[in-house]
Amino acid sequence: METINKWKMNRTGLFNFWYYDEQIYSFANGKMLLRGSNGSGKSVTMQSLITVLLDGRKSPDRLDPFGSTARRMEDYLLGEKEIMNNEERTGYLFLEYKRANTEQYLTTGIGLQAKRNGKTDFWGFIITDNRRIGIDFLLYQKASYNEETGKQQKIPLTRIQLEKQVGDGGQVVRGQGEYMKLVNQYLFGFENISAYEDLMKLLIQLRSPKLSKEFKPTTIYGILSGALPPLTDGELRPLSDTIESMEQIERQIKQFTKDRDALKKVVEKYDRYNQLQLLEKTEGFLGAKKQEEDARQAFENQRKTLAQLEKKSIELKEEHQARVLEQKVLEEEQKSLMKHDGYIAAEEKANLLQEKDETEKKLEGKGRQVDGLTLKERQLEDQVQETKEKHVFLQMEIKEQEENLEELAEAVDFTEGHGMAKNSLQEQPTERKVMELWQQEARNHQSWLTSLLKKIQKVESYKQKAEHAKKEWDEALKDRDEQAKVVSQSEESFFLEREGYLEEVYRWISAREGVFPLKEEEISVIAKGVQQFYEGTSREDVRNQIEEAYRKHIILLKNEENDWLQQRKQNTSQWDDTKEELQQWKEKKDPEPPRHPDVEMARQALQEAGIPHVPLYGAVEFMEEVSPGKRERIESVLMDMNFLDGLIVPGGELDEKRLSGPLYDRVFRPAPLIMAHTLADYLKPTPPVEKGITESDIMAVLASIPVEDVLSPTFSNEEGIALSVEQGSYTLSLLHGTAP
Numbered sequence: 001m002e003t004i005n006k007w008k009m010n011r012t013g014l015f016n017f018w019y020y021d022e023q024i025y026s027f028a029n030g031k032m033l034l035r036g037s038n039g040s041g042k043s044v045t046m047q048s049l050i051t052v053l054l055d056g057r058k059s060p061d062r063l064d065p066f067g068s069t070a071r072r073m074e075d076y077l078l079g080e081k082e083i084m085n086n087e088e089r090t091g092y093l094f095l096e097y098k099r100a101n102t103e104q105y106l107t108t109g110i111g112l113q114a115k116r117n118g119k120t121d122f123w124g125f126i127i128t129d130n131r132r133i134g135i136d137f138l139l140y141q142k143a144s145y146n147e148e149t150g151k152q153q154k155i156p157l158t159r160i161q162l163e164k165q166v167g168d169g170g171q172v173v174r175g176q177g178e179y180m181k182l183v184n185q186y187l188f189g190f191e192n193i194s195a196y197e198d199l200m201k202l203l204i205q206l207r208s209p210k211l212s213k214e215f216k217p218t219t220i221y222g223i224l225s226g227a228l229p230p231l232t233d234g235e236l237r238p239l240s241d242t243i244e245s246m247e248q249i250e251r252q253i254k255q256f257t258k259d260r261d262a263l264k265k266v267v268e269k270y271d272r273y274n275q276l277q278l279l280e281k282t283e284g285f286l287g288a289k290k291q292e293e294d295a296r297q298a299f300e301n302q303r304k305t306l307a308q309l310e311k312k313s314i315e316l317k318e319e320h321q322a323r324v325l326e327q328k329v330l331e332e333e334q335k336s337l338m339k340h341d342g343y344i345a346a347e348e349k350a351n352l353l354q355e356k357d358e359t360e361k362k363l364e365g366k367g368r369q370v371d372g373l374t375l376k377e378r379q380l381e382d383q384v385q386e387t388k389e390k391h392v393f394l395q396m397e398i399k400e401q402e403e404n405l406e407e408l409a410e411a412v413d414f415t416e417g418h419g420m421a422k423n424s425l426q427e428q429p430t431e432r433k434v435m436e437l438w439q440q441e442a443r444n445h446q447s448w449l450t451s452l453l454k455k456i457q458k459v460e461s462y463k464q465k466a467e468h469a470k471k472e473w474d475e476a477l478k479d480r481d482e483q484a485k486v487v488s489q490s491e492e493s494f495f496l497e498r499e500g501y502l503e504e505v506y507r508w509i510s511a512r513e514g515v516f517p518l519k520e521e522e523i524s525v526i527a528k529g530v531q532q533f534y535e536g537t538s539r540e541d542v543r544n545q546i547e548e549a550y551r552k553h554i555i556l557l558k559n560e561e562n563d564w565l566q567q568r569k570q571n572t573s574q575w576d577d578t579k580e581e582l583q584q585w586k587e588k589k590d591p592e593p594p595r596h597p598d599v600e601m602a603r604q605a606l607q608e609a610g611i612p613h614v615p616l617y618g619a620v621e622f623m624e625e626v627s628p629g630k631r632e633r634i635e636s637v638l639m640d641m642n643f644l645d646g647l648i649v650p651g652g653e654l655d656e657k658r659l660s661g662p663l664y665d666r667v668f669r670p671a672p673l674i675m676a677h678t679l680a681d682y683l684k685p686t687p688p689v690e691k692g693i694t695e696s697d698i699m700a701v702l703a704s705i706p707v708e709d710v711l712s713p714t715f716s717n718e719e720g721i722a723l724s725v726e727q728g729s730y731t732l733s734l735l736h737g738t739a740p
Contacts, residue, residue: 005503007106007187010098011132012049015139016156017091017112018076024134048076050207053095055200056110056124056179062204074114081116088115090156092139096132097187102506105130107137107170108183111159123159124179126186129169129524136520137165145627168528185495191488248470263456269449292387316362323359502530505542522549593617593645598664606647606665609658612692616668617644619698620683633728634682636739641723641730642666648693648701670700679705682725711736 008030014020019041025032034042047063058073078086094109107127114120131137139162143153157165163172173179181193190196505526509518518526526549529542595603606613616638622631638644646666654667685698711724711731723730729738 005099005101005507007097008100009095010105011096012053013092013094013096013133014045014048015092015094016089016154017048017093018044018079022140022154044071044076047071048073048093049095051200051203053093053108053110054180054183054203055197056122056176056183057200058110058112058120058122058176073112074116074120077112077114077120078116086116088113090158092156094133094139099503099506102503102510103130104503104506105132106186107131107133108179108187109133110179111139111157111162113159121159122176123162123172123174124176124182125162125166125170125172126182127166127170128186129527130520131169131524168532169524186499189492189496191492259459266453266456288387295387320359323355498530498533501533502527505530517553518549595645596664602663602665605659605661605663611649611654611658613647613649613667614688614691614693615645615647616701619648619685619687619693620702621686623682623684626682630682630725633725633739634679634723637723637725637728637730640737640739641732643705648697650692650694650697668701668704670697670704672700672703673706676703677707678703679707679723681707 009027009032010030011024011026012032013022013024015022034046036042052058052062052073060072063071063073063076077089077091078084090111090113092109092111094107097106097108098104109125111123111125112120127133127137133139138157140154140156141161143155145152159172159174166172171182173182177193180196184190184193184196188196188199190199509523509526522545526542526545529537529545533539603613622634626634635644646668648668653669654663680699680702683702685695685702687693687695687698706722708722708724709726711722711727711729721730721732727738729736
């Protein structure tokens with residue numbers, strides 16, 4: 001019987017988190033024991049990994065086994081300000097799983113970016129293509145070496161950089177819920193996320209008693225009893241439907257009561273709607289008021305005309321009196337003429353009589369005109385009085401109608417339009433447009449009330465349809481739930497089949513590892529192909545990838561075979577040469593740089609005088625921790641300074657009395673520096689045998705050459721000499737230079 005190839009925790013790691021720079025712990029068969037004294041960080045490490053890496057929740061109650069909120073994730077990430085002085089920091093936690101029987105790996109983890117006194121950003125990730133953190137997948141970018149610690153700096157990946165690095169070989173999510181779903185999907189396989197949340201709660205509860213002194217069987221019994229699975233939907237469906245039906249009936253009763261009250265108000269207001277017809281009387285009042293104004297204007301016009309006529313009548317009377325006087329004068333003249341000239345007098349008399357008749361006719365017409373105007377004045381006065389009485393009656397009726405209209409406007413929710421119209425009429429009582437606007441507003445409101453009633457009737461109709469649709473909706477929901485369940489089961493079945501197929505692929509790879517070993521990148525490509533089944537990749541594509549890897553392996557084996565045969569031939573032909581070369585190297589001395597003939601003679605004179613001496617290059621070696629780049633820069637600087645071939649003599653003093661002539665050479669006169677950064681931090685003494693030069697002589701010279709981090713052209717010190725390993729530059733008295 002084939003055993004189940006379960007996932008087991010294999011490794012866990014913390015990077016740039018708490019006091020950890022980079023730390024990876026390994027599990028033994030899915031188990032790990034953390035040992036240490038109190039305060040060594042066992043609890044912090046465990047609580048930062050479990051259950052944080054299972055559901056992504058980083059709340060303070062998850063970080064303390066006793067449920068307090070004193071511990072926060074950002075505090076662990078940034079550390080104490082007085083100690084670590086971090087204002088911003090990005091860190092990672094991860095948990096690697098491995099199949100029990102195959103070399104299949106899966107990694108889940110979270111990234112955190114915290115700012116002091118700010119929010120903490122979260123992202124989760126899963127790596128499914130068999131890449132492993134710290135082996136072929138890094139959570140950081142490598143930078144330059146730190147001069148203080150001598151270690152290479154590591155810059156944590158940002159979320160965007162992590163997404164690019166994960167690529168198709170996994171997923172990166174930004175939400176805690178999404179991360180929890182990924183872990184459940186790939187590792188635990190609960191049908192719904194709530195069941196997985198129950199598992200997390202159970203783990204939290206089981207974790208707490210382990211740190212308590214009062215751990216009893218009843219405690220674990222209570223925890224496990226509380227973790228029993230809840231009733232299924234099928235078991236709760238009848239009760240749920242009944243409660244839902246009762247709630248629906250209660251909601252309908254409340255809605256019907258509300259509708260009844262609303263309709264009652266509408267009916268009361270609609271009964272008073274006909275009173276709006278009284279507005280037409282207001283129009284009559286405004287017309288009468290207009291007639292009164294017209295009558296007043298006509299009366300004023302007639303009064304002015306009458307005054308003019310009276311004035312003219314007076315003028316005519318004065319003219320009549322003048323005519324009478326003139327007539328009397330003419331009569332006197334007539335009498336006089338009749339005495340003197342009868343014919344002439346008779347003719348003048350006839351003319352005067354004719355004029356008299358015409359004047360009398362005019363006076364008679366003017367009198368009749370004055371009588372007519374007086375009569376018309378009396379008629380106008382009567383009309384004015386009648387209009388005044390009608391105006392008073394209309395004012396009273398208008399006031400009464402205004403009160404009725406205000407009550408009606410309030411009843412039909414027309415207070416705003418009524419108030420505006422009322423104010424406009426008070427300001428412009430004779431403006432007909434105001435009344436027309438008022439009437440239009442009233443008609444609009446009437447139309448609104450009519451449409452509102454129709455809508456209410458529609459609402460009732462829609463409610464009946466809604467009840468019918470609700471029933472159909474409930475049936476559709478049931479069908480949808482069933483279909484969704486089928487889809488979910490199909491997706492879960494497909495996921496399990498795919499994971500099972502992937503597991504079989506790993507079994508096949510493990511079984512043929514000795515004959516057909518695959519590279520990690522090839523395994524990663526195959527895993528990605530399986531995980532993208534029916535999303536652009538088929539089984540045939542995966543098979544082709546394996547066959548391609550097999551062909552590459554065969555070609556590689558053939559190439560290796562040919563290379564091995566060729567190498568064997570070369571090794572056979574070069575064996576003797578290599579032994580001879582090896583012997584030469586064993587006997588060969590350090591290569592000497594080119595020197596001036598006088599320097600060569602000086603070195604020969606020192607030898608003949610028996611004065612111990614050795615050049616610097618033949619007395620030192622680099623320390624093991626010095627990187628190749630620094631070695632190259634130090635060697636270039638010393639060569640450029642002409643120090644490599646300088647002589648070291650015992651005690652730093654040369655007894656020139658023992659020489660027959662001047663010494664054309666360079667000799668170190670050491671002046672060791674105390675508590676300073678010197679060349680002795682990079683080179684170690686290797687005194688040659690039987691040369692008379694001790695280790696202390698060499699160390700004195702090395703300790704006399706100071707090393708600075710940065711040198712500028714203006715740098716100066718008491719020694720007049722310094723070199724920079726980082727820059728490859730140096731200062732020698734007045735000379736400043738940089739070695740190639």
